[in-house]
Amino acid sequence: MRSRSGVRRLLAMMAILILATAGAVADPSGHPSATASVIRVGSSVVGSDGVRHSVTNHLVKQTQTRAYRHTRREYVLAWAGAADPGTEGSPNPDFLAVIDATAGTPDYGKVVNTVTIDGSTGNEPHHMQYMWHKGQKIYAGGILSDTVFVFDAARLPQIGLSGVVQASDTPCGSAPDAFQVLSDGTAYMSAVGGPDVTGPCRYSGGQIREGNGFAGSPGEIVRIGPNGKVLSEAPAATKEGEDPKLCPNVPALPQPSCANPHGLQVREDLNRLITSDFVELRTPIVDNPNLARDTVRIFDISDRNAPRLLSVSRLPAGPRNDADLNTAEPRGAMETGVTHQPRHRGAFVATSGGGVIYYTPDITAKKPRWREVFDDATAFKSLFPKDTPTSDGDAGSWVQVSPDDRFLFHVVVSGGYTSPGERETGMLYVLDLRRLLAAGNRTRCSIDSSAEVTAGGAEPDCPSLIGAVPIRDVTSGGAHWGSLDNFALGRDGFYHETAQIRRVVTSNYFVAFTGVDGNHRICVSQVSPSGKPSLDTGFVDENTHAPCVEFNRDKWPHGDHGPARPHGVVFAVADADLR
Numbered sequence: 001m002r003s004r005s006g007v008r009r010l011l012a013m014m015a016i017l018i019l020a021t022a023g024a025v026a027d028p029s030g031h032p033s034a035t036a037s038v039i040r041v042g043s044s045v046v047g048s049d050g051v052r053h054s055v056t057n058h059l060v061k062q063t064q065t066r067a068y069r070h071t072r073r074e075y076v077l078a079w080a081g082a083a084d085p086g087t088e089g090s091p092n093p094d095f096l097a098v099i100d101a102t103a104g105t106p107d108y109g110k111v112v113n114t115v116t117i118d119g120s121t122g123n124e125p126h127h128m129q130y131m132w133h134k135g136q137k138i139y140a141g142g143i144l145s146d147t148v149f150v151f152d153a154a155r156l157p158q159i160g161l162s163g164v165v166q167a168s169d170t171p172c173g174s175a176p177d178a179f180q181v182l183s184d185g186t187a188y189m190s191a192v193g194g195p196d197v198t199g200p201c202r203y204s205g206g207q208i209r210e211g212n213g214f215a216g217s218p219g220e221i222v223r224i225g226p227n228g229k230v231l232s233e234a235p236a237a238t239k240e241g242e243d244p245k246l247c248p249n250v251p252a253l254p255q256p257s258c259a260n261p262h263g264l265q266v267r268e269d270l271n272r273l274i275t276s277d278f279v280e281l282r283t284p285i286v287d288n289p290n291l292a293r294d295t296v297r298i299f300d301i302s303d304r305n306a307p308r309l310l311s312v313s314r315l316p317a318g319p320r321n322d323a324d325l326n327t328a329e330p331r332g333a334m335e336t337g338v339t340h341q342p343r344h345r346g347a348f349v350a351t352s353g354g355g356v357i358y359y360t361p362d363i364t365a366k367k368p369r370w371r372e373v374f375d376d377a378t379a380f381k382s383l384f385p386k387d388t389p390t391s392d393g394d395a396g397s398w399v400q401v402s403p404d405d406r407f408l409f410h411v412v413v414s415g416g417y418t419s420p421g422e423r424e425t426g427m428l429y430v431l432d433l434r435r436l437l438a439a440g441n442r443t444r445c446s447i448d449s450s451a452e453v454t455a456g457g458a459e460p461d462c463p464s465l466i467g468a469v470p471i472r473d474v475t476s477g478g479a480h481w482g483s484l485d486n487f488a489l490g491r492d493g494f495y496h497e498t499a500q501i502r503r504v505v506t507s508n509y510f511v512a513f514t515g516v517d518g519n520h521r522i523c524v525s526q527v528s529p530s531g532k533p534s535l536d537t538g539f540v541d542e543n544t545h546a547p548c549v550e551f552n553r554d555k556w557p558h559g560d561h562g563p564a565r566p567h568g569v570v571f572a573v574a575d576a577d578l579r
Contacts, residue, residue, distance in 0.1 A: 037061050038557050042118075043152075043160040045228065053164045054118040055096075055149075058557035063112050063157050072495060072577040073102040074487055075112075075156050076505050077132075077570050078522055079125040079140045080551060083512070083563035091121045092561040096140065098157045099522070099549055101485075101505075101571060103538065109549050110542045114558045115151070115159045123147060124511065128568035129179040129187065130265075130400060131486055133497065134578045137162050137226045139187045140568060141176035143511070146196070146214070148176050148189065150228040156574040163228015172201040172211070172233045173220035175281055178264040180273075182304070186231060188273060189222040190261040193281050204232040205306050207239070210254050215282035217249045218259035221273065221299065221307045232305040236261045236275065236297060238312065246314070248290050250283040258295040258312075263335035263349070263399075266301070269342060272363050273299040273307055276333035276349045285326055292353050294330035296370065298363055311368060315349065315358050318372050319448050320392065327392035327417055329354035329372060337399045337408065338363070340499075344437050348373075348408060350399040355391030355416055357399070357408070357431075357463075361441050372447040373436065373457060376412050379429040379468045381454045388454060389415025389422055395516065397480045398506075401433065403499035407531045408433050408463065411471075411506055413478040413516065426478035428506055429468035430531050435461045467532040469525050473508050477518035482506040485571045487578070494579040502527050503536065507566045508548075520551035522566050 039061055044054035062068055076099040082092035098113035117123065123142025132138065138151035138159075146167035152160035167174070173191025181187045194211035195201040202208050209218055218237035225231050241247075241255025249256055261275035277293035285291040294315045299307040318329030325331070331353030338347045349358040349370070357374040376391035395413035402409070408431040415423035436445055438461070445462035452458055456465060471479040485503035487495045504525045509518035524539040541550040552563040 039064060041158060045161050045163055047164045047166055048169055049166060053161065055159070055161045056116050056118055056558070057113055057158050058116065059113045059158060060557055068107070071102065071105060072489070072493060073100060074495060074571060074573050075099060076101045076522065077128070077138060077153065077572055078507065078566040079128055079568035080564040080566040081123060081125045082121065082561060083520065083565050085122060086561070093117055093121055093558065094123050094125050094142070095558060095564070096151060096159060097566065098159065101524070109539045111549070111557065113157045113159065114556050116558050117149065120145065120147070125567050126176070127178055127481070128570050129181045131484055132570045132572045133181070134573070134575060136181045136185060138570070138572070139179040139181065139189070139224065141179070141189070143175050143177065146170070146174050146176065148224065148228070150224070150226065153572045154575040156572060162226060165224055165228050165230060167196055169230045170220070170222050170233060171196050172203055172209070172235070173222060174214045177262050180264050180266045182266065183268060185226040186304070187224050188264060188266060189224055190264040190275055191219045191222055192260050192262055192278060193217070193219055203235050205234065207235050209235045209237050212249055212251050212253055217253065217280050218257040219261045221261065221275070223305055234307040236309065238309060242312065246290050248288050249280060258293045259297065260293055261297065262333070265336050265338040265347065267338050267363065270345060270364055271300055271302045273301045274336050274338065274347050274363055276336040278332055278334050278352070289325040289328070289331060292326060292331040293333055296333060296336070296349055298368065311366070313368050313370055315351070315370050316372065318354065318356060318375070319450050320453060322392050324392065324417065327353050327355075329356045334397055335399045337401045339401055339405050339437065340403050341405045344405055346437060348399060348401065350396045350410055352395050352397060353393055355394040355396050355412070356447070357410065359436065359445070361439075361443050371443070371445065373445045374431060374463055375447055375453045377454045378456045379412070379427060379465055380415065382465060382468050383425065383427065383470050384422055387421035389419040389425070391416045393417035395480070395510065398482045400482070400484055402484065402501045403486060405437055406434060407431065407466070407501065409482065409484065409504055411479045411482045413480055413510060414473070424474045425470045425472045427468045427470050428479065428482065428504060428525055428533055430466045430527070430533050431463040432466050432531060433463050436463050466530065469533045469535055471506065471508065471523065473519045475517050475519050477508070477510045477516040479506045479508050480510045480518065481567060481569060483570045487571060487573055490579070492579070495573045495577055496579055500529070504533065505569045505571065507569050509565045509567055512565060518565070520563060520565055521548040522551065522569060523548040
C-alpha cells in the first residue's frame with residue numbers, strides 16, 4: 001500500500017505534471033477491431049477549426065435485442081480516461097462508459113456501451129454537469145487537453161457527438177472543470193486556469209485581464225451552446241486586483257487574483273451564479289498556503305452572456321488551529337452547492353484542504369456572510385468512534401443539495417493528514433438541512449469550538465448527520481465525485497424526474513498525475529426516505545460479481561485496452577423513456 005501524500009505534495013505534483021502533459025493529444029492510427037458481440041456506430045461534427053471530430057459507440061449486441069429494448073432503462077454515464085496510454089501506434093482511448101443502472105434487472109451494473117474519442121487521447125477526462133435533465137446535452141471536459149466534448153444522450157444507450165470546444169475557442173481560460181446546464185440547454189463552465197498565452201486577454205464583453213498562462217491565473221466563466229459553440233467568455237477576476245499577500249500568483253500578476261474557479265452552481269430564478277476558488281493549478285503551495293484559495297465569487301447573470309462579478313468573499317477561519325496552514329478550514333474551496341426551492345436562497349461550499357462545509361443563507365446579499373456549519377470529522381466519528389480520522393487535508397470534494405432542499409450529500413476522499421490511525425477510508429455522508437434552512441437569515445449555527453469539530457454544531461439550527469457510507473480505498477486516492485439519481489419509474493411505466501433522491505453514484509478517482517489516484521470503481525448508494533445512505537450491494541461488477549463496477553479490467557466493448565480512470569458520473573434516461 002502506498003502511503004497517502006499530504007495536500008502540499010498533491011498540489012506540488014499537480015503543478016509539475018499539468019505543465020508536462022498539457023495538450024498531450026495523440027492521433028490514433030485506427031479504431032479497435034469490431035467483435036462479434038459489439039455493434040459500432042460513429043458520430044462526428046466539424047469543429048471551429050474546420051476539422052472533423054468523431055466518436056465511436058461500441059454497443060454490446062444485447063442492447064439491440066427485443067428483450068432488452070422491451071424494458072425502459074436508466075443509465076449511469078461515466079467519463080473515463082485510459083490508465084495506460086498505450087503505444088504510439090496503438091494508444092488506449094478515452095471514453096464515455098454507458099452503464100445499465102436499471103435496478104432489479106440482470107443487466108444492473110453492466111457496461112453496455114463505450115463511446116471512444118477518436119483521434120484524441122490524454123485528455124484527462126474530468127467533470128460533466130452535476131445533474132442531467134431531459135433534453136440536455138452532456139458536457140464533458142478534458143482538464144489537460146483544455147477540450148470540452150458535447151454529447152447527445154437522447155437515444156441511450158447510443159451516444160452522439162454534438163460539438164467540441166477546443167482550447168483555441170476559449171483563449172482567456174484553461175483547464176475546464178465544472179458545468180451547469182441552464183433551462184435553455186446552454187451551459188456555464190468554470191475554467192480554473194489562466195489564459196492559454198501569458199499576457200493581456202480580451203473577453204467577450206471587451207474587458208481585459210492580465211494572465212500568467214495555462215493552468216495559472218486568472219480563470220474565467222464560459223457559456224457554451226448545445227452545439228459546442230462558445231457564446232461568451234467572462235472574467236472571474238476583479239479589474240482592480242486583490243490583496244497580493246492573500247492572492248499570490250506565480251509569476252506575479254499586475255493585478256493579483258485568487259480567481260481560480262472550480263465548483264460552479266446557478267440559480268436561474270435569482271439570476272445568480274456562484275463559484276468557489278480552488279488553487280492555482282500549476283503552482284506548488286509548499287511555501288505559501290494562500291495559493292490554496294479561500295474565496296467564493298458570486299455573479300449576476302441577468303444577461304446570460306455577460307456574467308458580472310458582484311462579490312468576492314473570504315471564508316472565515318475555523319476553531320481547529322491546524323499547525324499546517326495548508327490544511328486550515330478555509331483552504332482549497334473546491335466545490336459549491338446551491339439550494340433549489342424558491343423560498344431558499346442559500347448555498348454551501350466544501351473545502352478540500354480544510355475538510356469542512358460553509359454556508360451562507362442568501363447569495364443575493366450584497367456582502368454574503370459565510371459561516372462554518374459542519375466539519376467532516378463529525379462524520380468520521382460516526383464511522384470510527386476510536387482513533388477518529390481527522391479532516392485536515394481530507395480532500396473533501398463533491399457536494400450537492402437534494403432538489404427538495406432536505407439533504408446535503410458530500411464525498412470525502414480519505415482521512416485527514418494527521419489522522420491517528422485509519423486513513424484509507426473515505427466516505428459519502430448525508431446531512432439534514434431542514435432546521436438550518438428554516439432559520440433563514442436568522443441562522444445561528446457556527447462551528448467555533450474544538451468540541452464541535454467532532455460532535456457537530458451546538459446551535460439548534462445546525463445541520464445534523466443522518467448517516468455515512470464508508471468507501472475504503474487503499475490506493476493513493478479514493479471517492480471524489482458523485483451525482484444524484486433524479487429519476488423514478490412511474491406507474492405508467494415511464495421514468496419521471498423526482499425531487500426525492502433514492503440513489504447516489506460515486507466514483508473513486510481524483511487525478512492520477514497529482515499523486516492522488518483511486519481504485520477506479522464506481523459505486524451506488526441507496527438513500528432511504530429519511531435520508532440514510534447505504535451501499536447498494538445489488539450494483540455489482542459483471543466480472544467480479546462484487547459490489548461496485550470495476551474499471552480496472554482488461555476488456556471493454558471497444559477492445560482489450562486495460563484499466564481506465566472514471567471521474568465524472570451522471571444518471572440519464574433515453575428521451576423516449578422519460579416523461
